Amino acid sequence: MSLKGQLKRQLMGFVQRLQQSEELRLYANRKAHDYDVIRKAGLYQPSPYGEVETPRREGGGQASPIFITGRFRSGSTLLWNLFRNLPGHKAFYEPFNERRWFDPMRRGEHTDTTHRGVTDYWAEYQNLESLTALYNEDWIRYRLYMSETCFDYRMKRFVDTLVSSSEERAVLQFNRVDFRLPWLRANYPYARIVHVYRNPRDQWCSSLRNEGDYPASAMSGSGFVDHFYLGVWARDLVRQFPFLADYDSHHRYYLFYMVWKLSYCFGVHYSDISVAMESLTENPSTCMADVLVAIGADPAILGEADLTFVKPVTSRWQDYADDAWFSRIEQEGEAVIREFFQGVVR
Incomplete structure (x- = not known):
């Protein structure tokens, strides 16, 4: 038998043994859950003896919580900071972030200089070190x-x-619940959800940091620096959205736009209000008043808030590529997503 044949035989034997291993079976089962029918069956019954009963945790006890959802570089930090400046509100910045704002030893001290009016992200997490025992970094990927x-x-x-x-x-x-909104809605039906979005072209340029490193003329992903986990999202979401796998031969704006549009669809569907970053920066008082009405708050509290740190954003996408370039990619992506959502025979 040739060396190639021997190696192939050994490899096949290894794969077969691996398939029969309990470790692989456990790993596969942990990643591919199958409990939808069980959870919907209403099987739970209280203990007849009572001693093992766990006190039921209610959702806060005060006013209903507010969940902000938005993509990276969408204006979500701005919206968080606006709520941070409102009386009667305690605004937690990106709870699932791997910097672990509740852990003084892990979070560091730096802030993003593009986040106007922000000197820290963690003040609200003071005395919440107990979150360490609950946090799981796998939530980000x-x-x-x-x-x-x-x-x-x-x-x-x-x-x-x-x-x-x-x-x-x-x-x-949150910046990582775009496609977890069904779960949030089911588990927190009393919560109010605010969705913030931004022109995808400007959001794309903002995510690059240095646009010259990955120009519009790029033919593939070569040279693309993934600052905001785009590849992580595509690899994980491909089970639900199989078309996210078909991007290797495309400019990365194609994948970016696909995830952006899917996120937008989920945000509009599950949120109490959707707000554009452009509107938020051009007229923060009016826009925030609309948001407060939608979440059941009194817009009068805006009179006590300092909104002077809010400045209009300048559109940059025209410096990256012309309208025809962006439109061609967006139309290609739209055709796929439209067919995915509307092409099911009912």
Whole structure:
């Protein structure tokens, strides 16, 4: 037998042994959950003896919490900072972030200089070190889609802890729940969700940091620096959106736009209000008044807030490529997404 044949035989034997191993079976089962029918069946019954009953945790006890959802570089930090300046609100910045704002030893001290009016992200996490035992960094890269019936006990406890940690109304600003909104809606039906979005062309340019490193003339992903986890999102979401795998031969704006549009569809569908970053920066008082009405708050509290740090944003996409270039890619992506959502025979 040739060396190639021997290697092939050994490799096949290894794969067969691996398939039969308990370790691989456990790994596969942990990644591919199958409990939707069970969770919907209403099987739970209280213990007949009572001693093992766990006290039921309610959602805060004060006003309903507010969840902000937005993509990276969408204006979500600006919206968080606006709520941070409102009386009666306690705004938590990106709870799932790997910097772990609740851990003084892990979070560091630096802030993004493009975040106007922000000197720290962690003040609201003071005395919440107990979150360390609940936090799971896998939340930033796995199971980025969660349906109504998905189960993550630690994530639920983590969010519960933040919601109930203050007498003020809790505001949680997320950049990683775009496709977990079904789960949030199911687990927090009393919550109000605010969706912020931005022109995808400007958002793309903002995500590059240095546009010259990856120009419009690029023919593939070569030279693209993935500052905001685009590849991570595509790899994890391909199970729900299989067309996200077909991007290798495209300019990366194609993949960016696909994820942006999917996120936008989810945000509009599940949120109480959707707000454009452009509107938020051009007229923050009027825009925030609309947001407050939508979430059941009194717009009069804006009179006590300092909004002077809000400045209009300058559109930059025309410096990157012309309208025809962007439109061609967007139209290609739109055709796929439209067929995905509307092409099912009912």
